[in-house]
Structure formats: structure tokens, C-alpha cells
Amino acid sequence: MSTRVLAVRIxxxxxxxxxxxDAVAVAAEGLAGDRRxxxxVHLVGVEHGPTTRANLVVTGTAGELDALVGRVIVIGEVELGITRTAGNCAGVYADVLRPGVLAVGDELRALGES
Known part of the structure; x- marks a missing residue:
């Protein structure tokens, strides 16, 4: 899956x-300036980007994101654990496993994939 960040929102x-x-620092509690x-972190695929209040909009589809539940992904310097689908909302929720900075254009890479 070659997926990139299209939008970063707080x-x-x-x-x-x-x-x-364009870029944001991400700490254990989430994106800098965002309310918990x-x-x-809340990620959605491109098809739901305009209609949600998600933090990250990515080029992948909802199905591709759903398949990441239980996996660890890296975006920029940040490592996220995808914990579950977002229930009534589109997308998936994630915990921050390694803080850092991420930006629009960064690639989303699932650990264990080349």
C-alpha cells in the first residue's frame, strides 16, 4: 500500500x-494544539476527508485503513498503533507509540511491510 498524508488537521x-x-508535532496525547x-489520532481515507473532523486524511481507502487495525504504522517520525475503527465515524483511531513530527506528503508505512 503506497499511502500518503493529504491533510493534517487540528x-x-x-x-x-x-x-x-503543513506539519505538526505529535505527542502521546495527540497532535499539538488539538483537543483530545x-x-x-483519527485517520480517514480520501473518500471521507471532506466530511469528517479527522486529524489525518490519507490517500488510502476506508477498507485499507480498516485492515490496519491491530497493526503499527509509521508516518514521518511518528509511530502509531491502530486500535480500532472509529465506530459511527469513518476511519480508524490510533494511539501514539513514538512521538515526533509528521507532515503532508509523508508516507504511511505499516511495520513489517517493505
């Missing part, structure tokens, strides 16, 4: 539009 205030960023929601 949502600092409930009910207000998100803020698009149901998980540290």
Missing part, C-alpha cells in the same frame, strides 16, 4: 472549523 475548539497544517477526542 480541532482546538469544539464546534468550530478545524485548522489545516476519543483517541489520540
Amino acid at each position: 480541532h482546538p475548539v469544539t464546534g468550530e472549523p478545524g485548522v489545516e497544517l 477526542k476519543r483517541a489520540a
Whole structure:
């Protein structure tokens, strides 16, 4: 799967539009400036990008993201553990396993894949 980050968003205030960023620092609690929601990070595929409040929109599909549940992925310097699908929302939720910086254009790589 050759998947890249298309958009990085934070949502600092409930009910207000998100803020698009080129790059962001990611700590154990989530993206810098974001308010904590149901998980540290929320990822969605490109088909759901415009209609969700997800943190990361990627070029992959919803099905490709769903297949990553239980896996560890790396985006930029950040290592994420994909914990579950987002339930009523599109996409998947992730915990931050290794903090760092990620940016638009970074490749999403599942550990164990070449």
C-alpha cells in the first residue's frame, strides 16, 4: 500500500472549523494544539476527508485503513498503533507509540511491510 498524508488537521475548539497544517508535532496525547477526542489520532481515507473532523486524511481507502487495525504504522517520525475503527465515524483511531513530527506528503508505512 503506497499511502500518503493529504491533510493534517487540528480541532482546538469544539464546534468550530478545524485548522489545516503543513506539519505538526505529535505527542502521546495527540497532535499539538488539538483537543483530545476519543483517541489520540483519527485517520480517514480520501473518500471521507471532506466530511469528517479527522486529524489525518490519507490517500488510502476506508477498507485499507480498516485492515490496519491491530497493526503499527509509521508516518514521518511518528509511530502509531491502530486500535480500532472509529465506530459511527469513518476511519480508524490510533494511539501514539513514538512521538515526533509528521507532515503532508509523508508516507504511511505499516511495520513489517517493505
